[in-house]
Amino acid sequence: MSQEVLTARGLGKRFGDRVAVEDVSFGVRAGETYGLLGPNGAGKTTTIRLVCGLLTPDAGEIFVAGRRMTRSAVRGKALIGYVPQEVALYPDLTARENLYFFGRLYHLRGRLLEQRTGEILELIGLSDRAKDKVESFSGGMKRRLNIGAGLLHRPTLLVLDEPTVGVDPQSRHAILESVQSFGAAGMAVLYTTHYMEEAERLCDRVGIIDHGRLVAEGTRRELVARLGQRDRITLSAQGDLAAFTAKCRALPGVEGADTADGEVHLIVDEGRQLLPRVLDAADHAGVGVRSAEVTEPDLEAVFLHLTGTALRE
Numbered sequence: 509m510s511q512e513v514l515t516a517r518g519l520g521k522r523f524g525d526r527v528a529v530e531d532v533s534f535g536v537r538a539g540e541t542y543g544l545l546g547p548n549g550a551g552k553t554t555t556i557r558l559v560c561g562l563l564t565p566d567a568g569e570i571f572v573a574g575r576r577m578t579r580s581a582v583r584g585k586a587l588i589g590y591v592p593q594e595v596a597l598y599p600d601l602t603a604r605e606n607l608y609f610f611g612r613l614y615h616l617r618g619r620l621l622e623q624r625t626g627e628i629l630e631l632i633g634l635s636d637r638a639k640d641k642v643e644s645f646s647g648g649m650k651r652r653l654n655i656g657a658g659l660l661h662r663p664t665l666l667v668l669d670e671p672t673v674g675v676d677p678q679s680r681h682a683i684l685e686s687v688q689s690f691g692a693a694g695m696a697v698l699y700t701t702h703y704m705e706e707a708e709r710l711c712d713r714v715g716i717i718d719h720g721r722l723v724a725e726g727t728r729r730e731l732v733a734r735l736g737q738r739d740r741i742t743l744s745a746q747g748d749l750a751a752f753t754a755k756c757r758a759l760p761g762v763e764g765a766d767t768a769d770g771e772v773h774l775i776v777d778e779g780r781q782l783l784p785r786v787l788d789a790a791d792h793a794g795v796g797v798r799s800a801e802v803t804e805p806d807l808e809a810v811f812l813h814l815t816g817t818a819l820r821e
């Protein structure tokens with residue numbers, strides 16, 4: 509098995525009284541895509557900023573390719589490609605000019621810079637827009653260029669902070685496809701998301717983070733196995749869903765229940781057997797059920813099981 513490119517041990521960070529990250533440890537190997545999955549405010553961005561040497565941890569340590577990461581660790585930072593959550597580009601420069609600028613920051617010059625820029629524009633599907641100013645780009649195109657800027661120097665570790673938030677489905681698809689290719693090309697990738705499907709599709713291993721703590725870690729299969737034989741029931745419904753969810757929690761056989769975005773999520777022992785009782789309870793609570801689905805557990809179910817809450821938009 510290849511060596512860890514990134515090692516984070518016992519990371520802790522507070523902002524005043526607020527604990528953003530507490531005792532977070534994980535590692536990412538070459539060729540591996542590691543996902544940090546958690547809701548807004550869970551501590552994903554803070555963890556990433558610690559990993560990239562943009563914040564100093566209050567506790568713990570970080571090594572990138574064996575080098576200790578600090579805010580002044582220039583060599584360690586040169587091994588990282590960091591794609592921040594907010595697009596960080598110059599709107600009045602063209603796509604090519606932006607890439608030239610970021611490439612020069614990584615000491616790329618002359619023909620090498622030109623060649624890499626051409627390759628990246630091709631990879632992110634923006635070759636035909638290379639001469640257009642970024643201010644004329646869609647949100648998804650800006651995101652793709654933002655990722656390209658982090659790739660020019662061929663980083664050993666690529667760190668992506670929720671790169672698909674707010675992008676159109678086509679760009680999202682393109683971003684996910686390229687992230688899949690980075691792992692395959694041997695890069696270590698650290699990817700944060702609150703989209704369960706992205707973590708399932710992209711990540712070899714997933715760390716589930718909530719309230720600043722890593723509550724579980726493993727492959728999808730390992731994480732789902734923690735649930736044993738349990739099922740997941742998802743109801744799309746109308747009415748007082750909070751009250752109905754509380755009622756569901758009290759039903760025998762229901763292990764976890766939460767509601768978000770017009771849906772009620774239940775973790776149950778025997779989905780098919782329990783469904784009629786859940787629908788009965790909905791009827792009594794005056795809740796109109798539009799659809800009901802019983803599925804095998806997925807990472808969303810693992811999250812609900814471990815934290816008692818659903819992942820939210």
Ligand SMILES: Nc1ncnc2c1ncn2[C@@H]1O[C@H](COP(=O)(O)OP(=O)(O)OP(=O)(O)O)[C@@H](O)[C@H]1O
Pocket residue numbers: 523526527528546547548549550551552553554555670
């Ligand atoms: N600079 C800061 N000053 C004060 N509090 C902060 C700061 N940065 C983050 N926090 C707090 O730390 C906690 C974790 O935030 P963080 O941005 O790491 O979460 P996240 O999982 O990345 O969420 P999101 O997806 O919304 O960015 C939150 O409670 C947040 O308000």
